[in-house]
Amino acid sequence: MAVDNRKADASVDSLHRIFTVPEAPNSTLGRIEKEISENLNAFLQTHIAAREKPLTEIEKDFSSADIPENPSFVSDHTAFLLDKLVAQSVHTSAPSFIGHMTSALPYFLMPLSKIMIGLNQNLVKIETSKAFTPLERQVLGMLHNLIFHEDNAFYDQWMHSADHSLGAFCSGGTVANITALWVARNNALKPDGEFRGVAQEGLFRAMKHYGYDDLAVLVSERGHYSLKKAADVLGIGRDCLVPIKTDGNNRVCIDDLKSTLFSLKERNIKPFAIVGVAGTTETGNIDPLEELADIAEEHDCHFHVDAAWGGATLMSNKYRTLLKGIERADSVTIDAHKQLYVPMGAGMVIFKNPTSAAAIEHHAEYILREGSKDLGSHTLEGSRSGMAMLLFASLNIISRPGYELLINNSIEKARYFAERIDAHPDFELVSEPELCLLTYRYVPEATQRALAIATPEQKAELLASLNDLTQFIQKRQRESGKSFVSRTRINPEKWDRYLTTVFRVVLANPLTTNQILQDVLSEQQLLALQSEISYPKIMALTEEILSH
């Protein structure tokens, strides 16, 4: 209701104003817009506070559950947002923030986003999205082509077909994975004789009809947690997501997969889907997709590839072979807000077969009428925004060779960083980069020597303290606000599967330089010394071991 320089009032006339009065270019909001347009990075650098406040402090600014009874002026509220929200947000596009899968955004996406939001289309149906519907179908076709490279005749026939779907655009990889397994479940328990299918009759009747004692989805123990969520949502149960052991490179063990399949069948459990991971969240490794495809085929399982992170690698002619076998998947998850560099909220699931999604087709009276091309008849979500436009623009403006440059650059930067870590006496590379992810930790050189000769008890003690130290360094580095790496826990073969806390870096930001990487290591080395508990403990133990 409030407009700058005017008394806020409550009348029908004032209603009209908030929908029609433009923002003056020299108002607070107008100035901010200009700043963002001119240099997003500088805007964020200036407005995001270097030192973060503790969360409990931030919460104080967001503590009232009352909906205001008095309107705020736009300028006052904008000042509040800058001071309390923007200042305490995460500078996801900073070149020294190498712990997230969210990177910098190409500059042209900022004004295009504004067009998208201003148009405010709803992609659930043609009636509220018109040209956005064919655009989204084309984007799904392009991604389908990237993965499955069918011929032109295929896309001419299916891309805009009312009763078919090459995939679904959605908010992110989680919904994409749920959608893929939803399709897989419904196809595995499809109509059969008198039985009208799981979609219609539900899982309980489906299981009784098919006579299975249980269902199973198989995925490596490095599978994304969203798969467990999917198993819960879909009524399969988390227990039925069967984790398969991985090798030293975080890739699924084929032998273990085979013996698990055998044992499931012995117990009358139906494995209906095998999931391959193309870019594990923690280490960026890729399962042997070709072998998984063979096994899925042999066992009549839906083969889904979770390439939320790694899928963009297909843009690189140099590295796409890393994902060899993905073209045999029945469905693939890929996130455009990761390595395709569009803003948050752009996931996709792509189906090899244009008829797959019929298993989840829905219609209604006023919408999604049979024979319509409404996208909503094959998606889990209903109303959705026109995010596909931003991916469409990026695919055209950056083009495949541009994406290839980005991907190659990231992978090669990760290799460079891995070499630096390897060469550094006080750091230990824990997982080699296959894509642009790697993990490592700080282990003083003397401690590395001590570990080699320590008794099991000493070793256990050292490893525990090293975990504490890694955690300490990571937190302190984040809080100091200059740079950011994330942390996770993995169980490397090298340390007999001991649960090890590690730094995790994702080198997807094209603005990250070698110097920044060097500085991250230097900062971590200095921060280690600030630890008043774990560092002295490690050094004392190291000395004790080495002195014997």
Added chain:
Amino acid sequence: MAVDNRKADASVDSLHRIFTVPEAPNSTLGRIEKEISENLNAFLQTHIAAREKPLTEIEKDFSSADIPENPSFVSDHTAFLLDKLVAQSVHTSAPSFIGHMTSALPYFLMPLSKIMIGLNQNLVKIETSKAFTPLERQVLGMLHNLIFHEDNAFYDQWMHSADHSLGAFCSGGTVANITALWVARNNALKPDGEFRGVAQEGLFRAMKHYGYDDLAVLVSERGHYSLKKAADVLGIGRDCLVPIKTDGNNRVCIDDLKSTLFSLKERNIKPFAIVGVAGTTETGNIDPLEELADIAEEHDCHFHVDAAWGGATLMSNKYRTLLKGIERADSVTIDAHKQLYVPMGAGMVIFKNPTSAAAIEHHAEYILREGSKDLGSHTLEGSRSGMAMLLFASLNIISRPGYELLINNSIEKARYFAERIDAHPDFELVSEPELCLLTYRYVPEATQRALAIATPEQKAELLASLNDLTQFIQKRQRESGKSFVSRTRINPEKWDRYLTTVFRVVLANPLTTNQILQDVLSEQQLLALQSEISYPKIMALTEEILSH
């Protein structure tokens, strides 16, 4: 890779440019941004083509599945988007487009959206969203307060509690409804003795453990189609969504609900959720929520209210009593991109009890650690954008009394339009507005008289032709591009439940004037005459009936 006025090249340097070079203010994109900032409506009015192209024509512009091998210049691609996409999109904020639930956006949301997108936070966890997490929790608290009005101590205790959740922000009402029924299902089939709950063991084991023959969710036959989708996704099966008859005002029949519950229990079917509709999609009617709450309590059912459309009415002190009983719901769906006037992609589910969502809690190693305040541990979606910021700003800038004005204005405009339709000899009001939705159709005065004395056969023929005519008028009106009403089919008591095609209008746009409404009717009256089949047929039959 392309930057205006520069040769597109493929080098690491060019990579950097697309992430750092700002848009020149007098470039194509720069000019568009300025236009949008200065007057969004005028921009849309200028760039959206008045006459729409047939979809098959539009598809030709979006027909290649090839990812370009050559970069486009930003200016060229922007021109393409303006010409082929924007021109053929839907002017959702036009005051004469009164057929959608998407309305005009307050002007201040355009620049704020740009900040949101530039920050590119990921709300799945604190680490990638920081202050956005408490902000979203506060927004959920505010909506909780709007619905359930607990006291300050309640919100102090729960709003920012790590292990609790007052709701979930999501892409829209569909995900909100799925989330609500997911919680309801998991709580109905919760861990019990040796049984570890449906989330862990799945639906098949759960049903065997509890000894039910089936499950059921009860909702009026006017329930949104997303509930059927939810029943499919959740493994309950669409059959188990049991539709209950409605009265002449599209409200659920309580007696029918009671007898259905009785009969389900006779057949050992567990009704675990009752859904009340607060704002039916087609007619905007509200179920008797108080009575539904009583029944849900008596039968130990989860009581969910789908207030995706009508929830915003709670902002109006004058009309909030229409939703009386909603405060007894276990969960409520509400869409902010509808009557809370924020851009597409902002749904919410709110839980009365802060512990409800524990039934869908998920954790992982690198994220959503136990005890963390990461929002992702209680949401169906994973990575999500910071849309909550836009709702937060609107709640502060518009404030509750501002929203009340918008809501009251809409409801009263619908009543005015209903009166106009009633007073018009050639139109028939089919459903009275309870909120700001109504349905009607064009029936020439003479035909109305003929219908009253027609034989059953004549009546059937007339009604069928009237359906055709309504469809003809609606399509023609949409295509001519001046104004838009939607259409649906309902079965009014008045016409013995005959499936009747009707115009549907949603009067949520504050810029829609009485004159525009008058013009919509005049245009429809003229368009009727253009029908070469149904109109002459109706007139001939009318004459025949009246002449006897």
